[in-house]
Amino acid sequence: MNAERQSWKEVRDRIRDQILDRTYAPGDKLPRDADIAEQFGCARTTVQRAMQDLSDTGLIERKRKGGTHVRTDPVSRATLDIPITRLEVEKSGATYGYQLIDRRKLPMPRDIAAKLEQVEPIPMLRVQALHLADHNPHIFEDRWVSLETAPEILDVDLTRYSANEWLVRNKPYTRFDLRIYAISADEKIAKMLATEPGSALLVIDRTTWIGTATITSVRSFTVPGYQLLASN
Amino acid sequence: MNAERQSWKEVRDRIRDQILDRTYAPGDKLPRDADIAEQFGCARTTVQRAMQDLSDTGLIERKRKGGTHVRTDPVSRATLDIPITRLEVEKSGATYGYQLIDRRKLPMPRDIAAKLEQVEPIPMLRVQALHLADHNPHIFEDRWVSLETAPEILDVDLTRYSANEWLVRNKPYTRFDLRIYAISADEKIAKMLATEPGSALLVIDRTTWIGTATITSVRSFTVPGYQLLASN
DNA sequence: CAGTGGTCTAGACCACGCA
DNA sequence: GCGTGGTCTAGACCACTGT
Structure with a gap:
């Protein structure tokens, strides 16, 4: 018998191989799932997967x-993991540090409102902070937090804990x-990151929502x- | 009326809501799939999905x-689509243009070898080209192509077609x-992109492989x- | 309308990894 | 060992969408 170590990955790899070796060229139509299933001697669900x-x-x-076609213009679809800054720093083996630069209630600027897809002005907290790696500046973040969605942020001691971390948790x-x-550092940012203008x-x-309600918009x-x- | 519009998305959204409203807090253990399935009155497969x-x-x-737990440190996992440059430009409504700058067989430099996870030196083609949007420089690419994996590239008229596109197809x-x-443009790159040093x-x-064989490494x-x- | 992918079910067995 | 998630099956019905 075929002995085929079954699994949807096996099927995927074989189909992919057939695409790579041009059995199915870009633009070609692949057989229906049912037929492929029969060919591989597996359930249609497996092919589907x-x-x-x-x-x-x-x-x-x-x-x-319409059926299944090999894409003419394959897309590079990559997964990007944005970690919590503290964990990223610690993972690299460095000592993490955090420093609150500024924290104040402010009216929401126009550009932030646009990013938040917000029409009505809402009260916001602006938090500027510096993340350090081995006592050196690592990331400077300029953040706006919606006080409608996250009013509790006012009670958080932001001199000790980063807004990033509180929000994400x-x-x-x-x-x-x-x-x-990419940008060129202006004088203020350069000073903050201890580098040259x-x-x-x-x-x-990065802007985040919970449902349609805006949470925060941060520039790192x-x-x-x-x-x-x-x-x- | 609930009317139970069944579907795995429905289940996902309800579970997610329960996580958002802290029914299940970060670190908490969720019930086994089987129990959730019973609770929702659906098959375990649906919960699994x-x-x-x-x-x-x-x-x-x-x-x-170990079971299922709410992550303590949620990761931001984003999907990044890197399109073919020509399509990206055309989609923006601009006219796409392409210009070959240089093309020559060269020994593989050490840093490229490292990126390709390649120990043995292999023959490579270096291609430098410029992508234009409305006749203005858009992206300058400096590419190394493995002649072992893609020898046919030598027969492609790279003055007319971009190596990017040929490879991807x-x-x-x-x-x-x-x-x-991010980098600061040096004099050569600045000139190429018609900007200031x-x-x-x-x-x-970006580096790509087919199986364990290296295809290309490109700096855009x-x-x-x-x-x-x-x-x- | 009819063909094809998308989803669901009920049940079974497998494989990993904690105790 | 044994509990839990991961996968597979065979069959059914649904939901798009091209003809």
């Missing part, structure tokens, strides 16, 4: 009635988005040389 | 025998990784202001 995975990674495209989000880009910095803007200025890693 | 999703997005952690990868960071640029290093220098977007 394998196909789902190939679809998730962007190699194929599936449509009801107490206000899980249902949705977020990220914007990653004009240094190239990686900046990460990373120290020169900081890298984000992703893979599939 | 829902849990899988919550696990994928980093909200819970599952272990055989003809050498699908099974694995890749990304490294994203010292400008902050977002740089993306993006024009000032370029942004990467990700979300969940």
Whole structure:
């Protein structure tokens, strides 16, 4: 008998191999799940699972009635893990430090309102803080927290605990988005990160929601040389 | 009326809500799948699917025998789509242009070898090219292609077609990784991107493999202001 | 309308990892 | 060992969407 060490991964790999070796070229239509299942001698559910995975990674495209096709323009779909800064630092073996720079209630600026998809102005807390690695600046964060969604933040001792950590532990989000880009450090940021004005910095803007309610929007200025890693 | 619109998403959302409202706090153990299934009046498979999703997005952690726990340190797991540059430009409504800068066989430099996890030196083709949007520089790419894995690249007219596109269409990868960071443009890069030396640029290093064989390693220098977007 | 992928079920066995 | 999640099966019905 075939002896086939069954599993949906096995099926996925074999289909992927057939795509790689051009048995099915970009644009080609693959057989229906049912036929593939029969060919492999497994249940359709198993094929479904394998196909789902190939679809998730962007190699194929599936449509009801239309069938399954090899994508003409494969997408690189990478998973990016944004860790809690403290854990990231500690994992690297360095000593983590944290320093509150500023904390005040302020009216919500226009650009923040836009990011939060917020029309009505809501009361917000602005928190600026510095994350340290081995006593050196690592990330400077400029954060706006909605006092409607997270009023309890006012009672948190932000000189000791980072707003980041409190929020992530107490206000899980249902949705977020990220914007990653590079800027030249202006004088203030440079001083904060103990680097030269004009240094190239990686900046990460991140906004989170819980349902449709906005939680926080934070701009993180990373120290020169900081890298984000992703893979599939 | 509840009307139980059954589906694994329904189950996922209800569990997530219970985590958000602290019915299950960070660190807590959730009931076994079987019990949840009974509670919801659905099959265990359906619960399994829902849990899988919550696990994928980093909200819970599952272990055989250990059971399911709410993560103490939720990870922000974002999906990052790296499109083919031409499609990205065209999608923005701009006219795409492409220009080959240099193409030559070269011995593999040490740092590239390291990125490719390659011990033995292999013959490589170095391709430098510029992607344009509305006749303005958009991305400058500095690429190394393995001639062992992709010897056919030598026959491709790279003055007309980008190596990126040829590779993505003809050498699908099974694995890749990304490294994203910021640099200050040096004189050469600045000239290439028609900007000032010292400008902050977002740089993306990407290396791809097919199985354990290396395909290509490319460093993309993006024009000032370029942004990467990700979300969940 | 009809074909194809998406989901669900009930039940079974497997595999990992904690006690 | 044994409890829990992971996978598989065979069959059913649903929901899109191309023709």
